[in-house]
Amino acid sequence: MATCEFTDAHNQQFSLYQLTQEIKNIPKLNGIRVFETSWIRSGSGICLPGIGIFIHSKIPENSKKRIIQHEYGHFLDYKFGLDGDRKKLFGSAFLGFYFLIGIPSLFNLMPFINQIPAFAGRHQCYWTELRANRLAKAHFGDLIAEDFDRYFPTQLA
Numbered sequence: 634m635a636t637c638e639f640t641d642a643h644n645q646q647f648s649l650y651q652l653t654q655e656i657k658n659i660p661k662l663n664g665i666r667v668f669e670t671s672w673i674r675s676g677s678g679i680c681l682p683g684i685g686i687f688i689h690s691k692i693p694e695n696s697k698k699r700i701i702q703h704e705y706g707h708f709l710d711y712k713f714g715l716d717g718d719r720k721k722l723f724g725s726a727f728l729g730f731y732f733l734i735g736i737p738s739l740f741n742l743m744p745f746i747n748q749i750p751a752f753a754g755r756h757q758c759y760w761t762e763l764r765a766n767r768l769a770k771a772h773f774g775d776l777i778a779e780d781f782d783r784y785f786p787t788q789l790a
Contacts, residue, residue, distance in 0.1 A: 651672040652670060652671075652672060653668040653672075653687070654668060654669045654670075656666065656668065656669060656697075656701070658686075659701060660776055661772065661773055662701070662705055664712065665685055665686055665708050666685040666686070667685065667686045667704075668686070668688075668710070669687075669688055669690040670687050670688075670689070671690045671691070672687075672691065673687055673688075673689050674692075676689055676692060677689055677701070678692075678700045678704045679704065680707035680708050680711075680765075682707075682708055682711040682727065682730055682731075683711075686701060686704040686705065688700050688701060688720075692771065699780060699784055699785065701777035702745065702769045702773050702777060702778055702781060703785050704765070705769055705772070705773075706764070706767070706768040706770075706772070707734070707761075709765075709769070709772055710730065710734060710761075710764050710768055711727075711734070712726075713768075715768060720733040720734055735761075737752060737759075737761055738761040740758065741753075741754065741756055741759045741761070757784070757785065757786060758786060758789055762785070762788070763787060766781075766786060766787045767787045769781070769785070770787055775790055
């Protein structure tokens with residue numbers, strides 16, 4: 634595999650692979666790799682099935698577990714769906730996840746677009762996030778982060 638190399642202002646070389654750091658040995662997390670990076674919004678995480686879960690590298694240690702578990706809930710949605718309703722588009726779960734789950738979730742975060750009724754609402758309570766939260770809680774069971782419910786509701790209030 635080729636690496637892309639760049640030279641910074643101090644003439645030091647680094648590869649794209651140094652922009653992320655893999656987090657290993659996470660209990661009950663299989664089928665997807667988890668990375669820390671500064672290339673996403675501070676305090677956030679994102680699940681990209683087929684690529685990995687990415688969390689911001691400055692997330693405090695006490696918050697990482699719940700954020701990773703929530704993002705893994707998105708991966709479980711991609712793999713299985715909620716209550717057997719795995720999203721597919723043109724017969725593809727990959728396209729189904731990205732177009733029917735991922736894009737609506739992203740649009741819910743975007744100013745102006747989130748004013749459209751289909752994409753409106755607080756992100757933590759948006760339907761895509763509630764699905765991920767329910768799947769994460771069911772999967773991790775007793776290993777769920779102690780403060781998971783405080784940040785990631787499983788149903789509308």
